[in-house]
Amino acid sequence: MQIAEIEDIARRALIRAGARPQAAMSLARAIAAAERDGIPSHGLAYLPTYCEHLACGKVVGTAEPKLSREMPGIIAVDAGSGFAHPAIDAGFAALVSLARTQGIALPAISNSYNCGVLGYHTERLADEGLLGLGFTNAPASIAASGGRKPVLGTNPWSIAVPDGNGGASIVIDQSASVVAKSEVAKRAREGKPIPPGWTLGPDGEPTTDPNIGLKGTMLPAGGYKGVGSALLVELMAACLTGATIGAKASPFSGTAGGPPRTGQCFIAIAPDGASGGEFKARCSELVSALTEEASAHIPGEGRRAARNKAEREGVVVDPGILEKASVLAGMDEAR
Amino acid sequence: MQIAEIEDIARRALIRAGARPQAAMSLARAIAAAERDGIPSHGLAYLPTYCEHLACGKVVGTAEPKLSREMPGIIAVDAGSGFAHPAIDAGFAALVSLARTQGIALPAISNSYNCGVLGYHTERLADEGLLGLGFTNAPASIAASGGRKPVLGTNPWSIAVPDGNGGASIVIDQSASVVAKSEVAKRAREGKPIPPGWTLGPDGEPTTDPNIGLKGTMLPAGGYKGVGSALLVELMAACLTGATIGAKASPFSGTAGGPPRTGQCFIAIAPDGASGGEFKARCSELVSALTEEASAHIPGEGRRAARNKAEREGVVVDPGILEKASVLAGMDEAR
Numbered sequence: 158m159q160i161a162e163i164e165d166i167a168r169r170a171l172i173r174a175g176a177r178p179q180a181a182m183s184l185a186r187a188i189a190a191a192e193r194d195g196i197p198s199h200g201l202a203y204l205p206t207y208c209e210h211l212a213c214g215k216v217v218g219t220a221e222p223k224l225s226r227e228m229p230g231i232i233a234v235d236a237g238s239g240f241a242h243p244a245i246d247a248g249f250a251a252l253v254s255l256a257r258t259q260g261i262a263l264p265a266i267s268n269s270y271n272c273g274v275l276g277y278h279t280e281r282l283a284d285e286g287l288l289g290l291g292f293t294n295a296p297a298s299i300a301a302s303g304g305r306k307p308v309l310g311t312n313p314w315s316i317a318v319p320d321g322n323g324g325a326s327i328v329i330d331q332s333a334s335v336v337a338k339s340e341v342a343k344r345a346r347e348g349k350p351i352p353p354g355w356t357l358g359p360d361g362e363p364t365t366d367p368n369i370g371l372k373g374t375m376l377p378a379g380g381y382k383g384v385g386s387a388l389l390v391e392l393m394a395a396c397l398t399g400a401t402i403g404a405k406a407s408p409f410s411g412t413a414g415g416p417p418r419t420g421q422c423f424i425a426i427a428p429d430g431a432s433g434g435e436f437k438a439r440c441s442e443l444v445s446a447l448t449e450e451a452s453a454h455i456p457g458e459g460r461r462a463a464r465n466k467a468e469r470e471g472v473v474v475d476p477g478i479l480e481k482a483s484v485l486a487g488m489d490e491a492r
Numbered sequence: 493m494q495i496a497e498i499e500d501i502a503r504r505a506l507i508r509a510g511a512r513p514q515a516a517m518s519l520a521r522a523i524a525a526a527e528r529d530g531i532p533s534h535g536l537a538y539l540p541t542y543c544e545h546l547a548c549g550k551v552v553g554t555a556e557p558k559l560s561r562e563m564p565g566i567i568a569v570d571a572g573s574g575f576a577h578p579a580i581d582a583g584f585a586a587l588v589s590l591a592r593t594q595g596i597a598l599p600a601i602s603n604s605y606n607c608g609v610l611g612y613h614t615e616r617l618a619d620e621g622l623l624g625l626g627f628t629n630a631p632a633s634i635a636a637s638g639g640r641k642p643v644l645g646t647n648p649w650s651i652a653v654p655d656g657n658g659g660a661s662i663v664i665d666q667s668a669s670v671v672a673k674s675e676v677a678k679r680a681r682e683g684k685p686i687p688p689g690w691t692l693g694p695d696g697e698p699t700t701d702p703n704i705g706l707k708g709t710m711l712p713a714g715g716y717k718g719v720g721s722a723l724l725v726e727l728m729a730a731c732l733t734g735a736t737i738g739a740k741a742s743p744f745s746g747t748a749g750g751p752p753r754t755g756q757c758f759i760a761i762a763p764d765g766a767s768g769g770e771f772k773a774r775c776s777e778l779v780s781a782l783t784e785e786a787s788a789h790i791p792g793e794g795r796r797a798a799r800n801k802a803e804r805e806g807v808v809v810d811p812g813i814l815e816k817a818s819v820l821a822g823m824d825e826a827r
Contacts, residue, residue, distance in 0.1 A: 228595030228765040230565050260563030261759070263596045265766035288732060297781075304788035308781045316724050318731075327727070329720045379714025385664045385791055386721070388782075389651050392662070396653075396778060397623060397763055399770035404781035422766070424596070424759065428732055430563040431600035431757070435734035443731060446632075446643045446739035447723075453639035456720055 158479075159471050164189035167204055170485035174208035175218035176240065183242040187273050192472050195463030198339055199273045201474055201482045206410070207240075208485050213412035216240055216270055222247040230255070232264040233398075238416035241272035241293075245421060249278075253285045256425035265398035266421040271295070271409045275315040276330030276460070282425045283317035283325035288436075290424040291315040292393035296417060297403040298338055300374040302381040305361040307374050310403035310419075311338055312390035317457075319428065321437045326444055328457030333387035334375040341367045341375070342410070393422045493814075494806050499524035502539055505820035509543035510553035511575065518577040522608050527807050530798030533674055534608045536809055536817045541745070542575075543820050548747035551575055551605055557582040565590070567599040568733075573751035576607035576628075580756060584613075588620045591760035600733035601756040606630070606744045611665030611795070614652035617760045618660035623771075625759040626650040627728035631752060632738040633673055635709040637716040640696040642709050645738035645754075646673055647725035652792075654763065656772045661779055663792030668722035669710040676702045676710070677745070728757045 167188040171181035184207065192200035210216040220239025224247055227233050232251050236244035248264030255262040272278060272293045282289025295310030313332040320326040336355050344351050345367035353363045356370025364370050377383025395402045400420025407414025428436035447455050483489045502523040506516035519542065527535035545551040555574025559582055562568050567586050571579035583599030590597040607613060607628050617624025630645030648667040655661040671690050679686050680702035688698045691705025699705050712718025730737045735755025742749025763771035782790050818824045 227768070228762065229593070230597070231595035231762075231765040233766060233768060258564070259594065260566035261596055261598045262565070263761065263766060267768075288727070301782045301785065301788035301790070304782075304785040306785055308784070308788075314724075316727060318727060327723070329723060331717050331720045335714070377714075378717040379670070379712075381789075381791075382666050382713040382718070382721075385666045386717075388662070388664060388791065389649075391778060392623070392651060392653060392775070396771055396774040397761065397766050399767035399774060402774060402778050402781065405777065426598065426732065427563065427566075430566040431568060431598060431732050432734035433562075433568060433602075436731055439731040439734060439737060440727070442740065443726060443737050446737065447636045447639075449643070450636065450639040450641055453636035453643075454716075455636070456723065
């Protein structure tokens with residue numbers, strides 16, 4: 158399938174489920190980009206959840222993001238319990254020129270929702286020649302150091318580095334847990350065990366049963382340092398934006414609990430102001446050092462390889478997922 | 493010993509070794525704070541290294557930091573191959589009022605040196621009511637994912653959260669490696685083995701011999717996610733500031749190679765602009781969630797407990813370390 162077809166199906170499905178057209182277009186673009194970049198978990202496979210969340214009121218399809226410029230370098234965006242994507246779009250529309258003149262600027266998005274692939278958003282800042290940092294919080298599933306109860310989300314952070322030619326040379330996008338919670342849920346659906354080291358049960362003990370793990374906590378990557386990473390993101394994405402902290406947010410899955418009202422925070426930096434024009438040269442040195450060994454990887458290169466292939470050849474979508482998406486889009490009879 | 497005595501000894505020793513008085517005072521304050529906060533590795537134990545580095549030219553004792561305001565939200569500070577501490581002081585002197593009016597501001601410090609305890613600096617921003625982020629890079633000792641050669645430093649990041657009463661409620665300060673490199677060096681000096689999982693040898697294989705580990709690489713905390721964290725810091729502290737990347741920097745230990753010229757970057761954010769005044773309430777909710785279980789820890793509480801004890805009772809300094817420091821300060825005969 159071509160990327161444009163995927164975007165079209167997603168957009169139609171979201172509008173049918175109650176999203177206003179601009180919000181649907183914003184999210185559909187991100188869904189198509191996830192398929193393109195080899196991240197199908199956030200592609201059409203997620204579309205039924207988005208539509209379900211429009212239906213049950215976890216997401217308000219008609220919400221219009223409200224912007225306010227609180228201070229010269231700060232943009233506050235109230236997503237109004239709508240999708241995160243149009244709220245981020247609204248923030249970024251004001252952000253790019255602001256960061257270029259101020260040197261650094263921060264959009265804070267509250268009353269929001271799951272923003273999908275965080276690196277998708279930071280990469281858009283890199284495409285504009287800005288160094289982009291991003292933080293997004295999630296309902297709690299990681300315990301505090303020394304604790305057993307979930308208090309922090311798997312909370313990813315991301316950084317995208319402009320290559321100076323309208324793209325990104327490095328994109329890091331990493332959650333605080335050893336693996337994504339969706340991977341544990343997938344094993345539970347499939348009735349397969351999980352390796353020890355992914356989760357703890359509610360008793361604080363390691364488990365290989367995904368159903369017990371889902372009732373307990375996700376293990377942080379690197380022990381207490383993973384907890385520190387989750388906490389950094391909670392502070393930036395929830396406390397700093399006035400959004401709901403993970404310990405109080407309703408789940409991103411299922412239909413219960415109303416809008417999660419979690420948050421996102423980005424920081425965009427004009428890289429030449431701080432570096433005296435040396436940024437691009439330093440990044441080239443860093444990329445050279447990282448790639449001197451043929452066996453070494455740079456974060457983001459997997460997504461870029463998938464993208465190049467998709468742009469040449471299109472992508473393969475699981476037939477069951479495509480069928481469901483087509484039904485949601487009202488396009489099943491035409492096929 | 494009282495904190496003020498430690499500061500006095502350190503200040504005198506640094507001036508005798510060739511630091512200008514203001515630079516010596518700035519660093520001496522940080523040395524005393526490390527002893528106070530229960531981090532003796534960065535206290536008087538480090539003083540002989542600082543003095544040695546003044547003598548061998550790794551640090552230029554007479555350097556005066558040069559400030560320029562490149563853009564409304566950006567302050568560039570050239571440390572001139574002097575100590576990091578007076579350069580950070582100079583940046584912060586301009587930063588605090590700037591962040592309060594702009595909402596967000598960034599000092600970028602280049603041509604710098606080891607800044608000691610990173611959280612010491614971010615906490616000073618929290619003391620001013622600002623959310624403080626910090627990044628500092630170091631000579632390379634971590635390999636890229638899939639690589640064997642050191643290309644990134646153990647590169648810590650830090651965040652300090654203002655409590656609204658002139659202090660910090662949370663201070664996170666964590667390096668990208670499983671343990672500090674100084675811990676491996678200590679085991680090497682003591683002739684003790686290290687646990688597997690701390691380092692790899694030059695052949696990329698795990699080792700329990702600290703001498704082999706020091707010739708290889710430090711293992712990142714959380715595998716590739718620790719590498720991601722080191723890379724984030726390298727981008728912020730070196731590429732964004734125009735400082736020297738870890739792969740090219742001279743060592744922080746020994747006397748060879750001249751000034752390391754590494755960098756620091758901080759971001760200070762006025763928390764009420766972005767959160768619509770909700771920041772303090774959200775942080776209280778977060779701290780409550782984190783401390784609901786009696787067994788759970790909050791980052792920074794260890795340092796705070798040590799500080800409270802030190803302010804009541806003073807601190808105990810190893811007699812051998814104190815003797816060396818007193819000789820360096822020219823105070824040995826007076827004792």
